[in-house]
Structure formats: C-alpha cells, structure tokens
Amino acid sequence: MRLSQFFLPTLKEVPSEAQIVSHQLMLRAGMIRQSSAGIYSWLPLGYRVLRKIEQIVREEQDAAGCQELLMPTIQPADIWRESGRYDDYGKEMLRITDRHGREMLYGPTNEELITEIVKASVRSYRDLPKLLYHVQWKFRDEVRPRFGVMRGREFLMKDSYSFDLDREGARRAYNKMFVTYLRTYARMGLKAIPMQADTGPIGGDLSHEFIILAQTGESEVFCDRELIERDVLSEAVDLDGDLQPVVDTWTSRYAATDEMHEPTRFEAEVPEDRRVSARGIEVGHIFYFGTKYSEAMGATVANQEGLQVPMEMGSYGIGVSRLVGAIIEACHDEAGIVWPRSVAPFDVGLINLKVGDLACDKAASDMYQSLRLAGLDVLYDDADERAGVKFANMDLIGLPFQVVVGPRGLKTGVVEIKNRATGKRYELSPESALAHLTV
Numbered sequence: 001m002r003l004s005q006f007f008l009p010t011l012k013e014v015p016s017e018a019q020i021v022s023h024q025l026m027l028r029a030g031m032i033r034q035s036s037a038g039i040y041s042w043l044p045l046g047y048r049v050l051r052k053i054e055q056i057v058r059e060e061q062d063a064a065g066c067q068e069l070l071m072p073t074i075q076p077a078d079i080w081r082e083s084g085r086y087d088d089y090g091k092e093m094l095r096i097t098d099r100h101g102r103e104m105l106y107g108p109t110n111e112e113l114i115t116e117i118v119k120a121s122v123r124s125y126r127d128l129p130k131l132l133y134h135v136q137w138k139f140r141d142e143v144r145p146r147f148g149v150m151r152g153r154e155f156l157m158k159d160s161y162s163f164d165l166d167r168e169g170a171r172r173a174y175n176k177m178f179v180t181y182l183r184t185y186a187r188m189g190l191k192a193i194p195m196q197a198d199t200g201p202i203g204g205d206l207s208h209e210f211i212i213l214a215q216t217g218e219s220e221v222f223c224d225r226e227l228i229e230r231d232v233l234s235e236a237v238d239l240d241g242d243l244q245p246v247v248d249t250w251t252s253r254y255a256a257t258d259e260m261h262e263p264t265r266f267e268a269e270v271p272e273d274r275r276v277s278a279r280g281i282e283v284g285h286i287f288y289f290g291t292k293y294s295e296a297m298g299a300t301v302a303n304q305e306g307l308q309v310p311m312e313m314g315s316y317g318i319g320v321s322r323l324v325g326a327i328i329e330a331c332h333d334e335a336g337i338v339w340p341r342s343v344a345p346f347d348v349g350l351i352n353l354k355v356g357d358l359a360c361d362k363a364a365s366d367m368y369q370s371l372r373l374a375g376l377d378v379l380y381d382d383a384d385e386r387a388g389v390k391f392a393n394m395d396l397i398g399l400p401f402q403v404v405v406g407p408r409g410l411k412t413g414v415v416e417i418k419n420r421a422t423g424k425r426y427e428l429s430p431e432s433a434l435a436h437l438t439v
C-alpha cells in the first residue's frame with residue numbers, strides 16, 4: 001500500500017477526550033473515529049489489526065474443533081423471556097420495537113439464541129458434543145463507556161458455546177477452551193493469566209477471566225509470578241487428550257481479581273518474592289453454567305437410557321475489539337505503538353526519504369516490489385514530506401520494521417532497517433535487507 005493513497009488520518013495533537021494511552025494512540029494513529037459515545041468506526045489501519053486478531057482467534061477455535069457460524073445482531077425478546085433474562089438484564093440491553101410492534105433487542109450475548117438453534121435439531125446424546133462459535137458485534141448500553149474500544153457500547157466479541165450430555169463432557173469442553181485461550185493470547189504477543197472469576201449475569205459456578213497485566217487495567221489482580229513466566233507456545237498439548245492436568249497446573253497457583261482475592265490465602269500460598277499485585281485488563285471470560293439455559297428453554301436430548309435430559313452448557317467469550325486497545329496498552333513506548341508481529345497492520349514500513357530523487361525513487365520502488373513478492377505487507381511512504389515527519393509517523397503507527405531508503409545510504413549501496421521494538425538499526429545492501437526481513 002502506498003501511503004500517498006492510503007486513508008490514514010493521523011492527528012498531531014493528543015485528543016483531550018482520551019484518558020488512556022491506547023485510546024490516545026488509536027485516535028492519533030488514525031485507527032478509529034468515535035461515532036457516538038462508546039461506538040466507533042474502524043478506519044483502514046485499525047480494521048487491519050482487528051481482522052488480524054480475529055484471524056488468530058478463528059484459527060485457534062477451529063484447531064479446537066469449534067465450528068464457526070454467524071448469528072444476527074438483532075434478536076427477538078421472546079427467547080430472553082423464556083430464559084428469564086429479559087427483565088434481569090436491565091438498562092444495559094438495547095431494546096427495539098419493529099414496525100409490527102414486535103419486541104426485539106440488539107444482542108449483548110447469545111446464550112438464548114444458540115440454545116434455540118441447537119435445541120431445534122439436536123435430539124439425542126449421539127448428536128453431542130457440539131462446540132460452536134461466531135464473531136459478531138454486541139451491544140451493551142454501558143453506563144460509562146470509556147477508554148475507547150476497551151469499554152465500548154458496540155464491540156466485537158468471539159463467543160463460543162458448548163453442548164454436552166453430562167458434566168464430564170462439559171468439563172472437557174471448558175478445558176479445551178481454557179487451553180485454546182492461552183494459546184490464542186500468546187500468539188498475539190500477550191501473557192494472559194486465567195483467574196477465578198465471578199459469573200455475573202451469565203451465571204454458573206465455574207468461571208475464569210483471562211487477564212493481561214497493564215497499568216491502566218480496570219481491575220486490581222493478584223497472582224503468582226510463575227504464571228506470568230510460563231511460555232505457553234512451547235508447551236505441546238493434545239487438545240483431544242485429557243487436559244485436566246494442564247488446566248490444574250494453572251489453577252493450582254494463586255491468581256485472583258480483586259472481587260475474588262483472599263489476602264491471607266495469597267500470603268500463605270505464594271512466597272513473598274513471587275507475589276505480584278498489579279492492574280489487569282480482562283480480554284476473555286469463560287463460563288460453565290450447566291443446565292441454566294437448557295432447562296429454562298427446554299433444550300433436552302435423549303440420553304443412553306432414552307430419558308430426556310437438559311444439555312450441559314458453557315459459554316466462552318473473547319473481547320476481539322477490546323484486544324486492539326489491550327495490546328497497545330501492553331505494547332507501546334513514548335513514540336507510539338509497537339505492534340507484535342502477528343497482529344501488526346503491515347509487516348514493514350518502507351520510507352523513501354527523498355521523493356523525486358531518481359535514485360531514491362527507483363531503489364524504494366524496487367524494494368517495495370521485492371518485499372511484496374516475498375509475501376510481506378508493506379506500507380510504502382512515498383509522500384513528499386520532511387524526514388522528521390516520516391520517522392515520527394512510522395514510529396507512531398508502530399510497524400515491526402522500517403526500511404529507510406535515502407540518498408546518503410544509496411551512495412554506498414545501503415538501506416537502513418530499524419527494528420521498532422528494540423530500536424536497533426542496521427545498514428545493509430538492499431539484497432541483505434530483503435533476506436533479513438523475510439526469514
């Protein structure tokens with residue numbers, strides 16, 4: 001993509017309405033624009049990141065045998081009356097009446113709708129287990145939407161739902177999602193720690209929040225340092241095997257949000273030098289709630305004895321749009337965003353320092369072609385701007401690598417590569433630069 005053609009409305013000033021760094025940087029880097037309180041448009045740069053995150057979430061869900069479908073954003077009120085949540089949900093639910101006077105709502109979550117779908121076609125224990133998910137916009141009329149996409153009113157969530165015959169089956173599904181979540185966040189360059197959690201309006205008696213540590217986190221969290229130091233991606237797990245021992249290695253160590261924190265237990269179980277108390281951002285939440293919805297909505301199957309039993313269910317959410325902000329909270333410096341490679345909007349920012357100079361134009365354009373041929377996503381700064389502005393903008397949008405083509409370097413046949421995360425710079429021939437970036 002050529003910067004001269006790209007829609008990237010960056011801002012020089014820090015917008016006054018933005019209190020936290022991720023919100024400031026998302027506005028400054030031209031990733032989002034507010035449409036009304038807690039509701040945002042995703043501009044091209046931001047949308048690229050959102051899609052990358054979605055893709056990682058999808059790949060890991062698919063690997064766990066979870067099947068993707070798509071449910072609508074608008075739901076009928078009836079099914080929420082059946083589950084008993086229509087009144088309980090209160091003002092957070094956006095209620096709508098259609099032209100025929102039918103009561104509808106903009107879904108804040110999908111337990112009812114998925115139960116309705118599965119109930120209509122699953123009749124026997126032989127049809128189970130089922131693990132289904134979608135990635136869809138939700139609406140919650142939060143009292144205080146704030147921190148940009150971190151606490152929005154309209155936000156993108158991945159929500160999965162499991163249906164099993166019995167508790168053991170439901171536990172297997174829960175464990176599968178537990179392990180899958182750890183991998184999902186690790187692939188985004190995040191360390192997410194599962195913490196025992198309150199179940200709130202979703203209900204149930206087993207629940208974990210996945211929390212990443214960041215100074216601006218909304219909740220205070222307490223955990224054992226060993227959980228932070230684990231390298232999830234290097235641990236091989238068999239998703240079809242018994243995952244309980246793996247889950248136990250996480251849940252046997254202390255980790256709790258302030259709602260669930262027990263100071264005396266924390267001190268008894270965790271040696272002083274390993275006690276971490278920090279702030280955290282909830283990037284996912286998983287629930288086992290058994291037959292809460294299936295019983296209320298009559299979602300039963302025939303078991304091996306031919307008896308009708310309500311299905312055992314769980315639901316599993318990931319805050320896809322919140323993750324964009326959360327990743328920035330975890331990955332930035334004074335100059336701007338520092339994207340982990342796996343979610344970066346482009347792999348490389350190519351800067352032509354002297355647009356209009358024949359040698360620079362040719363070298364930059366050749367480099368642009370070669371990088372793209374090698375399969376990299378490149379943002380090519382071909383705009384006629386001062387070098388200082390170009391560097392500042394590239395640092396702000398935080399692409400993992402910058403390649404700088406300038407007249408001085410070209411005289412000795414080199415270009416410069418800058419690693420955004422480490423700040424290290426290398427002067428290399430264009431061929432070596434290409435090799436360096438495509439390993």
Ligand code: 5CA
Pocket residue numbers: 108109110111140142149150151152153154155157158159160202282283284285286287315316317318319320321322
């Ligand atoms: N039905 C369950 C699981 S599918 C559910 O709705 N869980 S939840 O309420 O915990 O939401 C799942 C995730 O969505 C949260 O962990 C959080 O990361 C994200 N989320 C929740 N509310 C918001 C919000 N207002 N803005 C942005 N993300 C949100």
